[in-house]
Amino acid sequence: MCSVSQSLIPPDDGEIAVCERNGHIIYVxxxxxxxxxxxxxxxTFPYIIISSESLRRTPAIVGETAKSAFLEQKETTAQRFKTAWYNLGVAGVLGEICSEESNQIVYPLVQNICQYLLIGMRWIRGMNFTLFPHLKLSQEALIAEFSMNREWSTSPIRFLSWHPKAHKLAIALLDDTIKIHYTNIPLVPILKHKLQKYVTCVEWKPLSASILAVGSQxxxxxxxxxxxxxxxxxxxGAVQVLSYSGHSPVTSLAWSPTGDDVLVAVSALNTAIVVWNTSMAEYQVIQHVTTCGGVSRVLxxxxxSKVLAATPSSSFRIFETGLWTNERWSNLAGRVQCACWNPKGTTLLFALTGDSHIYCVKFSNSQSIDSPSASAHATVVLDLKYFDESADSDSERQSQELTKANCIHSMVWDETGQRVAIMFHKDDPRQHLIALFSTSEDPSFSITAKGFLQGKEGVSPVFIAFKLNFDMGACLTVCWSNGSVSYIPMYIPDVNSITSDFRFKAPNPYGANSSMLGSTNPDRSGLWSSMAEGSVFASRTTLN
Structure with a gap:
């Protein structure tokens, strides 16, 4: 097991990480x-910097006019309630009453009553059989809680997505617009729609040059x-709108990597995992993940061959996409905060809230349609606990207690399978840094610390993503708190290209086996094991 506190030394103040060359991170x-x-x-990558002053939050009301494009408009109380009613109905109005903006005009007693009514509506509509803390959050606070952007509420850039093959990227901005940036082309298309509010995620469709899915409120x-x-x-006419009752907000989307018109959508307030056939605008619910409070993310x-479904509770599920059976991993130390797959889909890394460890689950190479074929247990491969060696014993103990809370915010794995980048939680003392690791799976999985990545003085990373189809190794794209985007190439010699010629093809969930979707017959169980002292055991159950 690798320990960051023992193997990595942070860069000095003012040192900016620009690239990795010959296995070493270069700072200037x-x-x-x-x-x-x-x-x-x-x-050739586009130069991007988005200032907060250039963005303005325009109300997504029905009667948007040309006047709103030139004059800054501040929503009145009546407009805010009108917008909430138009978008979310009664639940939207209740949420608006409970928001901080209504504190001065609504009595506290009325707000408390409306909050309990809102929790009740979410509990019933989401088919939740247990009360969870996130059910009482406002829409904006809920999205920020589960977003891979550490500062979703205030960051000028909320999400970034590289196209899997073409050299272009999409960024979602604070004002709910989306910009498409190309390499070597100055043209920047801007996507805007009245229903495109509170953008949560942006995903390009694989093997398609033009289709982009956007998750919103x-x-x-x-x-x-x-x-x-x-x-x-x-x-x-260039946009198609899909909606499922109770999926508000849409917190995560995932396209089938085989290029089919299959899109999985989930909401942290709804237990339904919905598979869309986007070409037909049809959907099918493959599973209601009850007793979990909803489904926060799909990967x-x-x-x-497999889909990870993370929940707001201390459990997650791994679905195989043949018959959509699943394995349930439960009794974790916290909910899944972030996760990533290796390029072959045989290794899953994930981190939990309230835990400083990275866990690893191995899968067999066989592309079985009966079960995900996971190993019997997950192991700890990395410890990110923070120690302040210069502090006295009391302060050190307090620091250790701090890092037992939220430590890791997001984690990404590049498509060569050789680099993993980890961004820390905003409350962690290392929140201005990104930890970089090298990985190898020959003959078994190993992870080695490379160093810390640091930006310009006074800025912190808020979102990270590896560029896909990078021909010189790996390239980490970082969105910073000041609205800028930087690229940190990792020049890796003799990189083996990752082929997209998958032998496994995910079947259409609307086919002959559709009647088998959603059955839940347990047939085996496993045991969670950990190399970390004091870790919590968890059980795994296979569901057909």
Whole structure:
């Protein structure tokens, strides 16, 4: 097991990580020479910086006019309630009454009553049989709680998504617009829609040059952005709106990696895992994950054979996409905060809230349609606990107690399977750093600390993602708190290209086996084991 506190030394103040070369992270103190380290493909990446002053939150009301494009408008109380009613109905109005903006105009007693009514509505609509703390959060606070962006509520950039093959990326901004940036092309299409409010996630469809899925407060928007078009504002005809009752907000989306028109959508306030056929605008609920408070995130394995479904409770499920049977892992130390698959879909890394460890689950190479075929237990492969060696014993104990709380916020694995980047929680003393590790699975899984990545002085990372289809190794894209985007290439020699020719093809969930979806017959169990002292045991159950 690797321990970061024992193997990594943070960079000095003012040192900026620009790249990794020959296995070493290179830092510079002169910002003017950063561009000299950007070689080949990286030199064509778009320059992006979004200032908070350039963004304005416009009300997503029905009667948007040309006037709203020029004059800054502040929503009145009546407008806020009108917008809430239009978007979410009674639940939206109750949520607006309970919001901080209504504290001065609504009596505390009325707010308390409305909060309990809102919890009751969410409990019934989401088919939850247990009360969970997140049910009482406002829509905005709920999205921020489960977002992979550490500062979702205030960050100028809320989400970033690279296209799997084409050299372009989409960024979701604080004002709920989405911009498409190309390499070597100055054209920047802007996507905006009245239902595109509180954007939670943005996902490009694999093996398609133009289709982009956007998760928002009340719906899923499927945009078609033609690469050959010279229009900067696609028309309303370029978007398809999908919605499922109770999926509000849509907290996570995942396309089938095989290029099918299959999109999985979940909501942290609803127990239904919904599979959409986007070409037909049809859906099927493959599972109601009851007693978990909802489903906060879905993550499809790159080989298309498995789907991770994380929940707000101390459990998660692994679905196989043949018959959509699943294995349930429960009694964890906390909910799944972040997770990532290796390129072959045979290894899953995940972290929990309230825990400083990274856990690993291994899967067999066989693409069985009977079960996910996971190993009998998960093991601890990394310890990110923070120790302040300069403090006295009392302060050190307090620091250790702090890091037993939220320590890890997000984690990404590049498509070569050789680099893992981890961003810390905003309350962690290392929140201005990104930890970088090298990984290997020959002959068994191992993870080795490489170093810390640091940006310009005074800024912190809020969102991280690896660029896909990078031909020189791996390239980490970092969104910073000041609205800038930087690229940190990792020049890895002799990188084996990852093929997209998957032998396994995820079946259409609307086919002959559709009647078998959602059955829950347990047939075996396993035992959670950990290399970490004082860890909590958890059970795994396979459900058909």
């Amino acid at each position: 103190t002169d910002q003017s020479i950063i561009d000299s380290y950007m070689e080949g493909q990286v030199s 009340t719906a899923i928007l499927i945009w078609t952005v033609e690469p050959s078009s010279f229009s900067t504002r696609p028309s309303a 499809w394995s790159p080989d298309g």
